[in-house]
Amino acid sequence: MNVYEERRDKVYTWMAEEGITLVMFQHTEDQRDPAIRWMTGFPGEALLFLVCEEKKCMLVPWDLNLAKVFAHADVLSPYNDFDRQPLKAITGAALYFGLPLGTKLEIPPATPYPVFLHYVEAILNFDVICRSGGVHEEVEALRAVKDAEEIGVYRQVSAITNELIELLEKQVRAGKLKTEGETALFIESECRKRGCEGTGFETLAAGPGRSFGIHPFPAYTMGDFAAQGLSILDFGVVYLGYTSDVTLTFAREPLTKPQERLISLTERAYRIALSFVQDGMPTKRIAAEVDTFFNNAKKKMPHALGHGIGLEAHEFPALRNRADNAWTLKPGMVFTLEPGLYDPLHGGCRLENDILLTEAGAEILTNARIIRL
Amino acid sequence: MNVYEERRDKVYTWMAEEGITLVMFQHTEDQRDPAIRWMTGFPGEALLFLVCEEKKCMLVPWDLNLAKVFAHADVLSPYNDFDRQPLKAITGAALYFGLPLGTKLEIPPATPYPVFLHYVEAILNFDVICRSGGVHEEVEALRAVKDAEEIGVYRQVSAITNELIELLEKQVRAGKLKTEGETALFIESECRKRGCEGTGFETLAAGPGRSFGIHPFPAYTMGDFAAQGLSILDFGVVYLGYTSDVTLTFAREPLTKPQERLISLTERAYRIALSFVQDGMPTKRIAAEVDTFFNNAKKKMPHALGHGIGLEAHEFPALRNRADNAWTLKPGMVFTLEPGLYDPLHGGCRLENDILLTEAGAEILTNARIIRL
Numbered sequence: 001m002n003v004y005e006e007r008r009d010k011v012y013t014w015m016a017e018e019g020i021t022l023v024m025f026q027h028t029e030d031q032r033d034p035a036i037r038w039m040t041g042f043p044g045e046a047l048l049f050l051v052c053e054e055k056k057c058m059l060v061p062w063d064l065n066l067a068k069v070f071a072h073a074d075v076l077s078p079y080n081d082f083d084r085q086p087l088k089a090i091t092g093a094a095l096y097f098g099l100p101l102g103t104k105l106e107i108p109p110a111t112p113y114p115v116f117l118h119y120v121e122a123i124l125n126f127d128v129i130c131r132s133g134g135v136h137e138e139v140e141a142l143r144a145v146k147d148a149e150e151i152g153v154y155r156q157v158s159a160i161t162n163e164l165i166e167l168l169e170k171q172v173r174a175g176k177l178k179t180e181g182e183t184a185l186f187i188e189s190e191c192r193k194r195g196c197e198g199t200g201f202e203t204l205a206a207g208p209g210r211s212f213g214i215h216p217f218p219a220y221t222m223g224d225f226a227a228q229g230l231s232i233l234d235f236g237v238v239y240l241g242y243t244s245d246v247t248l249t250f251a252r253e254p255l256t257k258p259q260e261r262l263i264s265l266t267e268r269a270y271r272i273a274l275s276f277v278q279d280g281m282p283t284k285r286i287a288a289e290v291d292t293f294f295n296n297a298k299k300k301m302p303h304a305l306g307h308g309i310g311l312e313a314h315e316f317p318a319l320r321n322r323a324d325n326a327w328t329l330k331p332g333m334v335f336t337l338e339p340g341l342y343d344p345l346h347g348g349c350r351l352e353n354d355i356l357l358t359e360a361g362a363e364i365l366t367n368a369r370i371i372r373l
Numbered sequence: 374m375n376v377y378e379e380r381r382d383k384v385y386t387w388m389a390e391e392g393i394t395l396v397m398f399q400h401t402e403d404q405r406d407p408a409i410r411w412m413t414g415f416p417g418e419a420l421l422f423l424v425c426e427e428k429k430c431m432l433v434p435w436d437l438n439l440a441k442v443f444a445h446a447d448v449l450s451p452y453n454d455f456d457r458q459p460l461k462a463i464t465g466a467a468l469y470f471g472l473p474l475g476t477k478l479e480i481p482p483a484t485p486y487p488v489f490l491h492y493v494e495a496i497l498n499f500d501v502i503c504r505s506g507g508v509h510e511e512v513e514a515l516r517a518v519k520d521a522e523e524i525g526v527y528r529q530v531s532a533i534t535n536e537l538i539e540l541l542e543k544q545v546r547a548g549k550l551k552t553e554g555e556t557a558l559f560i561e562s563e564c565r566k567r568g569c570e571g572t573g574f575e576t577l578a579a580g581p582g583r584s585f586g587i588h589p590f591p592a593y594t595m596g597d598f599a600a601q602g603l604s605i606l607d608f609g610v611v612y613l614g615y616t617s618d619v620t621l622t623f624a625r626e627p628l629t630k631p632q633e634r635l636i637s638l639t640e641r642a643y644r645i646a647l648s649f650v651q652d653g654m655p656t657k658r659i660a661a662e663v664d665t666f667f668n669n670a671k672k673k674m675p676h677a678l679g680h681g682i683g684l685e686a687h688e689f690p691a692l693r694n695r696a697d698n699a700w701t702l703k704p705g706m707v708f709t710l711e712p713g714l715y716d717p718l719h720g721g722c723r724l725e726n727d728i729l730l731t732e733a734g735a736e737i738l739t740n741a742r743i744i745r746l
Contacts, residue, residue: 029687030483043590044588044590045588062587062675062676063586063587063588063675064675065585065586065715065717066586066587066588066589066590068717070590080673080675083695083696084695109485109486109487110403110485111485111486112482112483112484112485112486112503113482113484113485113486113489113503114482114503114504114505116486130485130486130487131487132487181561181562181565184561185558185561185562188554188557188558188561189554189558192554192593192594192595193595197590197591198575198591198592198593202571212438213436213438213439214435214436214439215417215418215436215439216439217416217417217439217443217570218570218571219571220565220571221565222565222566300453302435302436302437302453303435314402322456322457323456342438344438344441
């Protein structure tokens with residue numbers, strides 16, 4: 001059984017318990033879902049159908065040629081044969097697998113309400129289900145705890161990320177990366193030389209004049225990077241599908257007192273967060289500790305403390321101080337901690353690393369830091 | 374009245390005709406909608422509320438500092454004040470504008486079904502509407518016909534794109550861009566030097582061994598580009614928010630007969646498509662003409678003929694041969710024509726340019742071509 005079969009097997013088991021016969025996953029331009037890559041290895045646009053009883057899956061790729069190279073699936077059926085319409089493909093899959101009338105078909109919870117109405121009108125012979133707490137969320141929960149294969153990949157992507165961090169510090173210190181653009185393109189180029197698929201998201205490189213933005217706009221320009229004051233560099237590289245996500249702050253002296261305070265508070269918040277990372281800890285609690293620390297310093301962090309990473313740059317578990325966050329940490333989870341503070345006058349400061357929780361505790365995978373120049 | 378007010382004014386007029394009091398637009402991580410940028414200039418994550426009677430809008434940005442720099446809106450209200458939850462923000466906006474109970478509130482048609490149910494449960498005092506054919510689709514239709522400001526931007530982004538095309542040909546001929554990665558990073562760097570925000574999508578650079586993929590995976594590698602056979606380069610650059618989208622094919626001789634045929638058929642399909650571009654033409658018809666041409670040659674194009682471009686790389690009008698495509702061309706539309714054929718053995722060939730339809734007919738904005746080396 002290969003790793004994709006193992007993952008699908010977990011899903012079949014869950015489906016059987018819930019009495020769901022057929023599930024559709026959708027990874028298209030409008031509705032992204034890397035769960036298809038997780039279960040088949042195929043990174044392109046596609047639908048995926050899982051049939052519980054037979055434990056079979058049908059992949060419906062947009063690009064059949066590409067699927068033949070990458071996909072591990074029981075059946076391949078071109079999306080073009082269904083006019084690239086999920087509705088036609090569902091019906092086609094139900095027919096192919098000979099499902100009896102009245103069968104329960106679950107579609108993604110991201111399905112827009114008007115589209116759902118359309119499905120219900122058009123698919124009279126089956127029971128179409130679209131819900132929170134269904135198969136798709138179960139798959140997200142499964143993906144939140146990495147398996148041995150994925151942890152192996154994370155050690156590799158972290159090693160590459162750390163190599164880049166060292167290189168970046170060296171190049172910046174040597175005056176070889178002077179603009180946001182040079183810095184971002186250096187990462188694009190160097191990560192691919194090391195076998196990466198690319199970056200996990202558009203690199204955010206913000207010199208002192210723009211680092212006040214949580215996500216600066218544009219992501220990077222040809223303006224100065226790592227000049228006097230605070231510059232932020234937020235990037236991730238993707239290896240075998242999995243992305244890292246780190247943020248360095250470059251602090252070039254002399255710094256103002258408020259800038260020194262932003263650095264000191266961010267570093268302390270990071271240590272506080274890390275000290276709460278352990279098996280069974282509610283992530284809301286960790287985020288609340290950091291928020292309280294900042295509040296006591298009369299500061300406010302305008303974003304979440306962190307998030308899971310994997311095939312997506314943002315996945316579960318959530319690490320935020322919000323009533324609806326019920327996640328607790330478990331061994332196998334890989335996530336970021338990224339406290340940050342932003343001041344329109346003095347600039348921004350963020351420190352972000354990737355953490356793997358093991359049975360033995362927190363393992364800090366990446367070496368991002370606040371670098372004084 | 375600035376251009377954003379003019380655009381919002383068109384929307385208020387439509388809302389009044391339809392009896393809709395309040396509309397929410399959503400541009401967040403899960404649900405992208407550049408309509409907010411179109412109506413306020415703000416490119417970051419945000420919600421936008423339009424109130425018909427008062428002709429007022431409230432922008433709810435995630436990053437308030439960034440919004441103060443970029444946004445043109447009547448009211449700014451930080452998303453964090455609503456715990457970054459659309460549901461709380463809707464209620465907040467309705468209260469702020471003092472809307473009477475029972476008022477009709479329209480939310481995006483992309484709202485997932487389970488989320489819609491949640492809204493309906495939680496918002497008892499107002500009539501929550503989520504539908505096809507509502508305000509959001511009207512805004513998409515308005516955006517499909519570019520205004521004078523936008524056409525001006527398209528002349529600029531096309532000029533930059535054409536400059537890059539010439540440079541790319543020169544550099545490839547001179548042997549200075551030998552890998553997919555060098556070629557893609559050259560575009561990233563050169564476009565920003567010319568004031569672009571970045572690329573409109575991840576540049577697709579596929580050497581002869583990978584050009585069989587419609588969208589090769591990964592988008593680019595450190596492998597050979599423009600070596601013997603067919604290489605595809607699909608890119609767009611973004612200027613003031615608007616993206617171009619062109620595809621060059623580099624054909625390095627000697628070519629096989631099947632490769633020559635792919636080139637010849639693609640070029641002829643492109644000319645056929647262009648010959649049908651005129652005011653009032655159903656786009657389905659244009660795409661059908663190309664499909665018929667390819668079918669007669671015993672070939673099949675596995676993707677649509679083209680699509681509108683603008684603040685997104687793919688927007689309306691659609692140019693596809695599918696029953697549900699009811700778009701007709703109108704002056705002011707800017708769209709791509711991109712016939713292509715893909716062969717697992719001989720590679721792929723695509724030719725894509727950006728077209729503006731004016732009162733005088735088709736204006737080919739970009740100079741992409743199949744380049745023989």
